[in-house]
Amino acid sequence: MFVLGHHDVLTVRPSARNGLTGLLEQLTTDGTVGINSNMKAELRLRERIGLSETTFVELVVWQLPAPVPGSAHSFKYRLALVDAGVCVMRYDNEAGKGDHKHLGAIEVDYPFQGIDALITDFWSDVASWRAGK
16 A cells, blocks of 8 residues: 655555565565655666575665765665575665664674675675575
8 A cells, every 4th residue: 555645755554565576675674664756766786586495685776866864875775685584684774774784683883885895795694694504
């Protein structure tokens, strides 16, 4: 269900999400997501890669006209490793929290050094997780 909210923000309720596309968002996003309608964001990367029947990674990177609060760069990203329906690792930069990564239940700061380094670091952590599984 899509609802137009206050201040020209489109609110997406979880009931609007379905299928595999919505799985990661359900696992990694709060109940509502706000999108500013006046922002011109450009999708730079959106890729889902299956690693096994139950494990996949999803990489999403947007270029924004201005940094999100808490970040010094103009990218908004979400790189996640999902196993058996559980997000076991995620790199992101939520507004107000800045660049960080989630390793299970632990959240640590991430020293963002560019998109190439971000993706390299993510795949390194994926390899380490898979080796320890």
